[in-house]
Amino acid sequence: MEELFNLCWLTLQRNIRSFMFTVIILTLGMIVFMLNGLPSEYDKIYFDQFPASFRFGIATASYQVEGGASHRGKNIWDTFSHTPGNIEDGSTGDDACDSFRNYETDVKNVAALGLDFYRFSISWSRLIPTGVISEGISEAGLDYYHKLLNKLEEEKIEAMVTLYHWDLPQKLQDYGGWTNVSLAERFQEYADLCFKSFGPKVKRWITFNEPRETSLGGYEIGYMAPGYKLHGTGTYNTSYTILRAHAAAYRLYAERYRNLQFGEVGITLNCDWAQPVDNSVANRDAADRFLQWYIGIWAHPILLGDYPSVIKETVKTKTNAKGFRKSRLPEFSQDEVDYIKGTFDFLGLNSYTTRMVQFKQCQDEEDHYNCDQDLKAFADPTWPTSGSSWLRPVPWGIRKLLSQRWIKHQYPNYREIIVTENGVSDRPESVTLCDQPRVNFFQNYLNNVLMAIRIDEVNVVGYTAWSLMDNFEWAHGYTERFGLFWTSFDRPDKLRTMKSSGLFYKKIVEARGFPNKQTLLDWLDEVDTY
Ligand SMILES: *[C@@H]1O[C@H](CO)[C@@H](O)[C@H](O)[C@H]1NC(C)=O
Numbered sequence: 001m002e003e004l005f006n007l008c009w010l011t012l013q014r015n016i017r018s019f020m021f022t023v024i025i026l027t028l029g030m031i032v033f034m035l036n037g038l039p040s041e042y043d044k045i046y047f048d049q050f051p052a053s054f055r056f057g058i059a060t061a062s063y064q065v066e067g068g069a070s071h072r073g074k075n076i077w078d079t080f081s082h083t084p085g086n087i088e089d090g091s092t093g094d095d096a097c098d099s100f101r102n103y104e105t106d107v108k109n110v111a112a113l114g115l116d117f118y119r120f121s122i123s124w125s126r127l128i129p130t131g132v133i134s135e136g137i138s139e140a141g142l143d144y145y146h147k148l149l150n151k152l153e154e155e156k157i158e159a160m161v162t163l164y165h166w167d168l169p170q171k172l173q174d175y176g177g178w179t180n181v182s183l184a185e186r187f188q189e190y191a192d193l194c195f196k197s198f199g200p201k202v203k204r205w206i207t208f209n210e211p212r213e214t215s216l217g218g219y220e221i222g223y224m225a226p227g228y229k230l231h232g233t234g235t236y237n238t239s240y241t242i243l244r245a246h247a248a249a250y251r252l253y254a255e256r257y258r259n260l261q262f263g264e265v266g267i268t269l270n271c272d273w274a275q276p277v278d279n280s281v282a283n284r285d286a287a288d289r290f291l292q293w294y295i296g297i298w299a300h301p302i303l304l305g306d307y308p309s310v311i312k313e314t315v316k317t318k319t320n321a322k323g324f325r326k327s328r329l330p331e332f333s334q335d336e337v338d339y340i341k342g343t344f345d346f347l348g349l350n351s352y353t354t355r356m357v358q359f360k361q362c363q364d365e366e367d368h369y370n371c372d373q374d375l376k377a378f379a380d381p382t383w384p385t386s387g388s389s390w391l392r393p394v395p396w397g398i399r400k401l402l403s404q405r406w407i408k409h410q411y412p413n414y415r416e417i418i419v420t421e422n423g424v425s426d427r428p429e430s431v432t433l434c435d436q437p438r439v440n441f442f443q444n445y446l447n448n449v450l451m452a453i454r455i456d457e458v459n460v461v462g463y464t465a466w467s468l469m470d471n472f473e474w475a476h477g478y479t480e481r482f483g484l485f486w487t488s489f490d491r492p493d494k495l496r497t498m499k500s501s502g503l504f505y506k507k508i509v510e511a512r513g514f515p516n517k518q519t520l521l522d523w524l525d526e527v528d529t530y
């Protein structure tokens with residue numbers, strides 16, 4: 001008994017000693033902790049600058065900001081937005097931000113952020129009211145873009161100009177829109193007018209913005225203008241004409257304008273990162289198919305030649321299984337493959353979010369671009385949300401997409417990448433200038449772009465925030481806001497006011513990156529109390 005008691009006593013003493021030891025360690029830990037601040041997400045930030053030649057900009061698109069609808073020819077978004085039921089809040093882009101009158105303010109605001117370039121788009125029907133050049137050109141339209149470009153020149157801001165950001169002249173839609181192969185020629189004539197008129201003032205041209213959305217949203221599913229539902233053929237059919245139109249504009253510039261104007265021509269493709277749910281071959285292949293159908297269908301013909309073979313084979317097999325004689329995917333002749341291949345000086349990339357991807361055999365009876373991929377794509381429920389159902393902030397996704405995990409590996413000849421859009425939406429109930437989630441979004445996405453450059457050695461040469469100000473967000477009207485400036489749509493002057501995110505972006509641009517933790521924390525303090 002006594003032995004047992006002694007043993008217990010000894011154990012207790014030892015335990016008291018180790019208990020005291022633990023208390024001392026914890027106290028020391030607390031002191032160190034209090035002196036250094038919280039170990040936090042900021043310890044994951046990669047501190048460095050972007051390369052000296054890196055360019056920062058911000059973007060808008062004609063139909064989303066211009067307004068001034070009565071001063072131009074009608075386009076497909078006029079028709080679509082004026083059709084009841086198509087736009088969430090029943091609104092239209094008739095007035096939008098009225099950049100038709102406020103373009104000087106827009107340029108001043110770009111300058112206030114200290115940016116190197118402004119990405120905007122030209123409204124085809126503002127220059128050529130019917131879209132057919134032989135039917136007439138609008139001098140007032142030419143004048144509008146000259147004034148905008150002159151103002152940019154005055155402020156020493158480079159122009160990055162998109163030729164097609166979704167607003168096709170209505171007359172060309174009446175001819176079938178992008179299902180009509182002759183539109184490649186109409187587009188080349190329009191591009192010719194733009195190069196000839198504005199080329200000396202434009203450093204970079206983007207032929208098409210997100211052709212995937214035009215084809216899939218406009219012709220296959222129908223949630224965007226012109227609202228066609230050509231299931232199984234809409235995307236493939238229109239990709240053929242759009243790729244030819246892109247190449248026609250690129251080749252025209254290369255042959256006739258490049259030696260005089262010294263600009264560059266590229267295309268802007270959009271893509272989400274696809275994260276396989278696990279490491280199995282079936283799920284990794286499914287994630288790869290997601291990316292091939294999303295961006296490969298456009299990038300492969302332009303960078304490497306022809307559609308990706310996985311798409312050609314799959315669509316042919318699925319078509320045969322259904323007993324069709326002909327594949328739903330158009331076939332390029334060798335001449336057409338050669339004509340489209342190599343038509344890029346840079347690759348524009350818009351990326352906002354990520355999807356988890358899992359193999360899933362598609363059982364749909366109906367042919368469909370989505371069904372052809374045999375997969376299920378979804379958001380991880382732990383990811384934060386935003387003002388848009390499709391947009392879940394996943395900052396590491398953009399780095400994986402850019403790096404050897406995908407684009408750098410798939411297209412070793414990619415030359416230069418410019419992130420031509422990246423940003424996040426919200427749906428505030430009242431005026432909200434302190435947009436903390438957007439500050440956080442830009443901090444983490446820009447930092448991942450920086451890591452793609454510095455660690456993964458991807459040649460990203462520019463970054464473009466979307467968007468300069470809140471604007472007409474397509475089928476969601478004015479319900480979703482993406483701006484770094486708040487737009488007061490209820491005021492006749494459509495007043496713009498800088499948000500916290502604008503101030504934060506300006507800090508990064510000024511410092512050309514992320515100098516150190518203390519500076520970042522100081523910026524965040526300043527932005528918080530803005
Ligand atoms: C295709 O477009 C051209 C104009 O580019 C038009 O003349 C022709 O009639 C259109 N074809 C069809 C089938 O509508």
Ligand SMILES: *[C@@H]1O[C@H](CO)[C@@H](O)[C@H](O)[C@H]1NC(C)=O
Pocket residue numbers: 179180237238240241330
């Ligand atoms: C696309 O569809 C239209 C209308 O059905 C057809 O006239 C055209 O030939 C198709 N284009 C291609 C490239 O298959």
